[in-house]
Amino acid sequence: MIIIPLLVALFVGGGTSIAAESALPGNVLYPMKVSVNENVRGFFAVGAEADANWDARRAERRLEEAETLAMMGELNAELRADLEARMESHIEAFKARAAELEDGDDAEAGAEARADFESAIRAHEGILARIVAERAEGRAEVQSLLSRVRLQATAATEARVMAESRISLGLGVNVQAAAEGKMGASSNKIAEAKTYIAKVKASVSAEVYARAEARLNVAIAAHARGEAQLQAKAYAQAFASFQEAIRVSQEAKLIISAEERLDVGASGALRIDSGTNVRTETNTETNSGTGVRGEVKTEVKIGL
Structure with missing residues (x-):
């Protein structure tokens, strides 16, 4: 089974696996985060509902990574395209799981999963819109991502409305x-x-x-x-x-x-707080000039 080598990798490199959770695209540990850690966590998501929720969460994780990179001024075209592709792949997987629930015996769980996903993506839409409005650096890349997120948010709303309508029509005497x-x-x-x-x-x-x-x-x-x-x-x-x-x-x-990750200063402007209040793990360019992003804990906040 494919999960066996994944579990071996996770437990043998336990410390590395934990460190990988804070890795961003471009970091040497990022492949472990998305290909090992997340696949192992997905293995323990039992059932279509848990699978759907995990697929939705993975899409959120990609958006969180993009937001952090954008706040650091490091969201370039290559990283943005990679994160968009990963996000949309997770969303397609989520849609398939939600449809599986709706077509089976748990249509209500499918509708609830769609509603939760809609809430999440709408929240990220707001975060990205604020970044576009207040940060000039990398604005074109954030705007491109925001456009894709808005399309997904609209589709999520339409799918949720349709799912709830089907439930209402199919409830009958119940x-x-x-x-x-x-x-x-x-x-x-x-x-x-x-x-x-x-x-x-x-x-x-x-x-x-x-x-x-x-x-x-x-x-x-x-x-x-x-x-x-x-x-x-x-x-x-x-x-x-x-x-x-x-x-x-x-x-x-x-x-x-989202305020736990992103904040707004007293002036209302976006900022990165790299003080002693550590909450969100991100990366900066270090490692002896090699261009490899090293692990640095920092707090990034934004108002919604």
């Missing part, structure tokens, strides 16, 4: 129970997002907090609309409203979590 179950899930997700956002309020910029709070308010409104629709026995519409509340709550959390 539509009331499904809507009531989704109401509980929506309430929990909103409470989770509210707690998380309040917890980190003091550590994020006012702008980022306001954006997250605005999205949370949209989720709360969608939940309230769903409750009214449920009382009116418009169960399919209530189901869709609760699903929207879940999706937007997740987006609110993602806006805040």
